[in-house]
Amino acid sequence: MTGRPAPAVLPRSLCGWLGPIAALAALVVGVLGVLYAGHSEPGRVDRWIVQPTADSVGPPWRRVALALDFLGEPAGAATLIVAAVTGCLLLRRPRAAVLVVAGAAMTVGVATLLKHLVGRTIHGDGNLSYPSGHTAFFTALAVIVALLATGRFGLGRTAGMSLVLAAALVAGGAMGWAQVALGAHYSTDVLGGWCTALAAIPATAWLVDRVADWLVDRMADARRRDRR
Template sequence: MFSRLPRIETAVLAVWIAAAAAVWGFLGIADEMHEGELDAYDRAVISALRVAGDPHKAIGPHWLVESMRDVTALGGITLLVLVMAMSVIALLAYRHRLEALVLTGSVVLAQISSGLFKNFYERVRPTFAVYGDLPTSMSFPSGHSTTATATYFLLAVIVASLDPARPVKVLAFTVAALLALMIGFSRVFLGVHWPSDVIAGWCLGAAWAFAAAVLLRILKARGYSVRRTST
């Protein structure tokens, strides 16, 4: 155990630095947004995804819009709750109680923090919605991007910690990254979020995932077994 301690400490430090960088990135974007310095960038990006002269019509064929609607649902609260519930059940079935607890707590806190920041910054959503009515909540940060990033990246962390095979680790993080990127892009494409909302959501969600990874590392280093059934 002692021979592994430096390696564990290095890993914890690296992940902690990543979490701090994600928090710093979120706060930096929030500050720029609050001062209005991202308005031109946001409008330029979202306008580039619209048909000229028709802000409510996205570029590309109709099937692309339908696909983006399907993709954005992957970051919706309903699907994420189902993903988390099934993951927790699977972890508990294999007696990985620690991972199940950290996953649940981190995803819930990510969702709550997103809502709190929305109410704090009170940014109005863009008026470029491609389909249906605009959500009633505020715009900054993107809740889909925040919670999806926290959920999928933390699941990747858990999978990587339970399976030593490098290809499995690479696959887990690749899938998590692709899901986060696709969900975030879909929110901008469909006109329900500004690009900076999504980037801030990625940062906030990553911060929660990294913080949870640090917590798991620390608890395991102190001898908390994922399979311990009794004291």
């Protein structure tokens, strides 16, 4: 034990940009939630992009969509989380390991709560669709990895934000495509899930850093008292 605090999971170079982005993402989630509350049919934007059906994509792309979809299911998501936490611990980044677990839990928890609050359904039978939990989770994990890479490699504001946004776009776009292609979600559900992750992860990372710093300060105070 060196007594030095572990590296922050929210790089200081990105704080000035991630805050407004998270606020804007939360606003988009709220607006879409109000617009589609209680709906059971695709909206105008959804129909313009693609009419959701169970067979809107065929082989071999359907297998790709199913593979991506599995990564958002409990078994696939748990595998990704375990792998990410293991990598963080091997790199001696305990805060990062906490962020992986807390960030995923926060994002999925918020998405699940919103589904019940908004009450939008797809294909009947009470299938709640807004926002897409699969898209939210996969985007969240990508953003977390990008944040950790930014801090580890000391990337500046422009490079760091470019990496974070690129990771979010690629991960969210891939999982979102799979969800729409498989008829599991409307396009606006995917956008809502993507924005949910962009709103939840910066806030969770900030909270992890604040709690960790507080614990370090408490431990330092306790050591000073012991020396007296």
